[in-house]
Amino acid sequence: NPEQLPETRPKRKKQIAGIDQDELQDPALLADPDSCFCEFKGVQIHHKIYDSESLATNLSEEGDSSRSPNANKRVNIPMILLHGFGASIYSWNRVMKPLAQVTGSKVLAFDRPAFGLTSRLNHVNDSSQGSEDTRPFNPYSMVFSVLAALYFIDFLATEKAILVGHSAGSLVAVEAYFEAPERVAAVILVAPAILAPLNSCPVAKDNPSGKSNQTEGDDLEVNSKGNWFTTVVSILSKLSQYLGQAIMQLVKGMGDMINSLYKKTLSAFLRSTIGIMLVCTLFWIFQSIC
Secondary structure, three states: OOOOOOOOOOOOOOEEOOEEHHHOOOHHHHOOOOOEEEEEOOEEEEEEEEEHHHHHHHHHHOOOOOOOOOHHHOOOOOEEEEOOOOOOHHHHHHHHHHHHHHHOOEEEEEOOOOOOOOOOOOHHHHHOOOOOOOOOOOOOOHHHHHHHHHHHHHHOOOOOEEEEEEOHHHHHHHHHHHHOHHHEEEEEEEOOOOOOOOOOOOOOOOOOOOOOOHHHHHHHHHHHHHHHHHHHHHHHHHHHHHHHHHHHHHHHHHHHHHHHHHHHHHHHHHHOHHHHHHHHHHHHHHHHHO
């Protein structure tokens, strides 16, 4: 019997989201000349930085010596721009240089993972190996975006930065502020995609500082559940009221339509030959009886 050779299977190509990664071009080849890349927790993050000093030097070399009218109002605090869902650094291209001139400091924008030229990782395969403590962060999670924003504050070598979020990027800015409020000088939200809570927890009158003991905490929890129940009942009551009003308006409209149709039909019938003959007959019968 001839020796059986082991079956040679073709090497499986690396795919992410059904796309063959070997066929993709290097993001660095698609980037702009002023683009930069840095590694954060295994992810190559694409970002751009505009510095007011560099822009001023370029303007002076080009012969533009005009001074910005807001030169005396500069805040001198770096600014980090956070784009929304499905967007990228391109969303900020037209405002990064003007913002750098106005703030008098550096302005940085980066592509959040899954967007732009930031590298993609197959988190499903990576997270299946190792324990929970050794597994890498999910680069597509909110936690990773928040940590990346705080990382770029250190990257700019500053204590604080202004976070500007657009749409879903506003949530990253807010979460970064709650994570490290001492690192955020200000938060600017542009068309924020944030769902605000219906109501806030009440503060006890005897304790204006907001601190409460265990008994007060239990009362607040009960009140919170009661408030939710009251809110649901109120919403259902308003909904039934609106439905009742809509049904009444519909019935009234149908009644008006039927009344108008009846009048038009009766008028057309009385003007017809049959109608005239019927009226004359009834008039003759009435005179005969009288």
